[in-house]
Amino acid sequence: MFLINCPYCGERDQQEFKAGGEAHIERPKQPTELSDDEWAEYLFMRKNIKGVQFERWNHAHGCRKWFNMARDTSNDEIKAIYKMGEKPPTQ
Amino acid sequence: MRNKYSIFSLFKNALSYHENWQRAWKDPAPKKEYDAVIVGGGGHGLATAYYLAKKHNMQNIAVVEKGWIGGGNTGRNTTIIRSNYLWDASAGLYDHALKIWEGLSQELNYNVMFSQRGVMNLAHNLQDVRDLKRRTHANRLNGIDAVYLNTEEVKKFCPIINTSQDIRYPVLGGTLQRRAGTARHDAVAWGYARGADEMGVDIIQNCEVKGIKRNGDTVEGIETTKGFINTKKIGVVAAGHSSVVANMAGLKLPLESKPLQALVSEPVKPIIDTVVMSNAVHAYVSQSDKGELVIGAGTDDYISYSQKGSHQIVEGTLNAILELYPIFSRMRMLRQWGGIVDICPDASPILSKTSIKGLYFNCGWGTGGFKATPGSGDLFAHTIANDEPHKLNAAFNLNRFVSGDLVDEHGAAAVAH
Numbered sequence: 001m002f003l004i005n006c007p008y009c010g011e012r013d014q015q016e017f018k019a020g021g022e023a024h025i026e027r028p029k030q031p032t033e034l035s036d037d038e039w040a041e042y043l044f045m046r047k048n049i050k051g052v053q054f055e056r057w058n059h060a061h062g063c064r065k066w067f068n069m070a071r072d073t074s075n076d077e078i079k080a081i082y083k084m085g086e087k088p089p090t091q
Numbered sequence: 092m093r094n095k096y097s098i099f100s101l102f103k104n105a106l107s108y109h110e111n112w113q114r115a116w117k118d119p120a121p122k123k124e125y126d127a128v129i130v131g132g133g134g135h136g137l138a139t140a141y142y143l144a145k146k147h148n149m150q151n152i153a154v155v156e157k158g159w160i161g162g163g164n165t166g167r168n169t170t171i172i173r174s175n176y177l178w179d180a181s182a183g184l185y186d187h188a189l190k191i192w193e194g195l196s197q198e199l200n201y202n203v204m205f206s207q208r209g210v211m212n213l214a215h216n217l218q219d220v221r222d223l224k225r226r227t228h229a230n231r232l233n234g235i236d237a238v239y240l241n242t243e244e245v246k247k248f249c250p251i252i253n254t255s256q257d258i259r260y261p262v263l264g265g266t267l268q269r270r271a272g273t274a275r276h277d278a279v280a281w282g283y284a285r286g287a288d289e290m291g292v293d294i295i296q297n298c299e300v301k302g303i304k305r306n307g308d309t310v311e312g313i314e315t316t317k318g319f320i321n322t323k324k325i326g327v328v329a330a331g332h333s334s335v336v337a338n339m340a341g342l343k344l345p346l347e348s349k350p351l352q353a354l355v356s357e358p359v360k361p362i363i364d365t366v367v368m369s370n371a372v373h374a375y376v377s378q379s380d381k382g383e384l385v386i387g388a389g390t391d392d393y394i395s396y397s398q399k400g401s402h403q404i405v406e407g408t409l410n411a412i413l414e415l416y417p418i419f420s421r422m423r424m425l426r427q428w429g430g431i432v433d434i435c436p437d438a439s440p441i442l443s444k445t446s447i448k449g450l451y452f453n454c455g456w457g458t459g460g461f462k463a464t465p466g467s468g469d470l471f472a473h474t475i476a477n478d479e480p481h482k483l484n485a486a487f488n489l490n491r492f493v494s495g496d497l498v499d500e501h502g503a504a505a506v507a508h
Binding site: 001014015018019021022036037039040041043044045046047048049050053055073074075076 | 332334335338343344345346347348391392393394395396397399400401402403433436492493494495
């Protein structure tokens with residue numbers, strides 16, 4: 001349990017938010033061309049990182065907007081929050 | 092040769108104030124090379140080593156554990172054992188385990204306190220009733236004992252349940268598997284460790300895996316905090332940390348690791364002599380032999396390796412517990428903790444070969460791996476020894492995420508995963 005600084009509403013309790021899993025997984029541009037292996041990679045395979053991970057969150061019980069977060073999954077410390085469409089921070 | 096545990100050994104050791112018990116397993120330094128190395132000294136990993144040594148004649152093997160054996164999820168779960176899964180593949184897998192549980196204490200000469208006190212799953216709405224009836228029929232077709240109970244029969248089987256139809260989620264019925272129950276989780280790890288050690292397996296604690304060495308598509312060994320170990324076969328049984336170990340070999344798995352919480356109350360006199368689970372309100376409870384209520388909560392929805400979950404998850408579970416069991420309203424909770432569970436997209440485990448020769452994964456047990464410990468170890472040992480899955484775990488391969496042949500136990504598995 002932690003506090004999340006929603007880029008639209010400010011700091012709120014984590015229970016207002018819904019985690020949306022790993023971020024920056026790009027939807028295949030040509031789905032009809034994809035092999036079964038590539039579909040499996042897109043649909044199911046996850047980095048599931050222990051350490052700093054980029055992920056999507058939704059302020060489900062607030063503004064209902066999606067945004068991205070860089071969070072250390074070994075201690076739940078939030079490193080950065082950035083909007084959808086923005087590039088992940090390098091540091 | 093190890094001394095056998097018996098009433099006589101207990102009496103003999105009582106005479107020397109229990110100060111001369113033989114140690115249950117050795118504490119060896121790792122050798123330079125093993126025929127196989129199991130990564131992870133929890134129940135599943137130790138069981139794998141035990142059956143490799145016992146049934147497949149592979150005694151030159153080691154179990155490496157980063158902490159102490161049974162210190163992870165094996166010692167953190169709510170100890171429920173059942174096999175009333177919906178799909179044929181799951182029924183085969185979990186009932187194989189349940190059959191081994193029935194003779195496990197005798198086989199290991201170690202009392203794992205397996206208690207077939209029954210597991211009851213409650214229905215709270217019309218859809219639950221239909222799903223549970225369907226599952227009962229599916230179970231019986233697979234030779235698994237299951238009965239459907241109406242509200243009065245639920246009340247008769249567990250009288251402290253509030254069966255008033257005026258509560259938010261009234262009890263409309265339930266299923267009962269009488270062969271299901273609980274076991275002492277620590278004893279399972281200790282019993283398997285003692286059994287494996289006696290057959291020559293090296294159990295190496297405080298030894299963390301740092302890397303997996305590959306030569307092309309074949310494994311050559313593992314780098315650990317106690318040095319490099321040469322081996323041709325590596326069985327990874329690392330639960331919540333499976334993705335971390337897979338990453339060392341350049342593999343990605345379809346797993347997400349999340350915190351799952353549980354809690355126990357102060358000890359009280361016997362009040363509930365069975366296990367009651369509820370899918371819809373996500374609350375399950377049993378009572379340990381010490382008298383503590385053992386309560387399982389749900390998982391958080393975000394990935395975390397921190398072994399602590401959110402407060403609202405526990406609060407939600409306790410709300411449900413209090414509605415179902417008003418008698419517990421003044422109970423005090425003693426301890427609360429989190430474990431890291433590795434969840435598959437179809438809520439079924441992976442017991443499989445990989446694209447790398449000699450590298451095997453046993454993971455994805457999610458929120459319900461304890462019940463499968465003996466069966467998982469037996470089938471994974473078979474897979475490692477023969478480089479081929481047993482027919483009972485053939486469906487639980489990694490390739491199912493490519494072929495689409497999933498074993499979808501989400502919701503179907505009698506409790507929400």
